[in-house]
Amino acid sequence: xxxxxxxxxxxxxxxxEYMNRVNNSYPRENVHYQFGKVASKYGIxxxxxxRHLEHYVQRYNPYSRIGLEWIYYHMALIYKNQQQGQKALSxxxxxxxxxxxxxxxxxxxxxxESR
Numbered sequence: 385x386x387x388x389x390x391x392x393x394x395x396x397x398x399x400x401e402y403m404n405r406v407n408n409s410y411p412r413e414n415v416h417y418q419f420g421k422v423a424s425k426y427g428i429x430x431x432x433x434x435r436h437l438e439h440y441v442q443r444y445n446p447y448s449r450i451g452l453e454w455i456y457y458h459m460a461l462i463y464k465n466q467q468q469g470q471k472a473l474s475x476x477x478x479x480x481x482x483x484x485x486x487x488x489x490x491x492x493x494x495x496x497e498s499r
Contacts, residue, residue, distance in 0.1 A: 389426070396422050400429050416440040417450045417458075424461035433462055453483035460492060469496050 400419065410416065416436040423433020437459050444452060460475035473496055479489040 392422075393426055393428055396426065396428050400432055404432060413440050413443045414449050416443075417455065420455070420458050420462075424458040424465070427465050430462045430466060434459060437462075451483065453479045453486045453489065456482065457486070457489050457492065460489070464492070464496060469499070472496055 396419075416439045420433040420437035420440065422428065423430050423436075437455050440448075440450070440455055441452065444455075456475045456479035460472040460479065463469075463472040463475060473493060476489045476493045476496070479486055480493075483489075
C-alpha cells in the first residue's frame with residue numbers, strides 16, 4: 385500500500401478486528417510485531433498495538449526474527465504519538481540497552497528531548 389495510506393489504514397483496521405478475536409493465541413509472533421509496527425506508524429489502535437508488542441516480548445526467544453530493540457522502539461513511538469514523552473523515552477532507553485547505538489532509537493530520543 386505504498387503511496388496509499390488510506391487503503392493501508394482500512395486494511396489494518398480489518399486485520400486488527402481479526403487479531404482482536406484471535407488475540408494472543410496466534411502462533412506466529414512476527415504477526416504481533418507487524419500489528420504493533422503499523423499501530424506506531426499510522427496511529428491506528430495504539431492500545432492494540434501495545435498489547436501485540438507486549439505479547440511479542442513475552443514470547444521472545446533468541447531465535448525470534450525481530451530483535452527487541454525494534455519492539456521497544458515501536459512501543460516508544462506509540463507513547464510518543466500519545467503525547468507520553470517520558471514513557472516514550474523509557475522505551476527508547478530499553479531499545480538502546482538491547483542494541484547500543486541503534487540509530488532509529490537514537491534519532492527518536494534526540495527528537496523527543498529537543499522539544
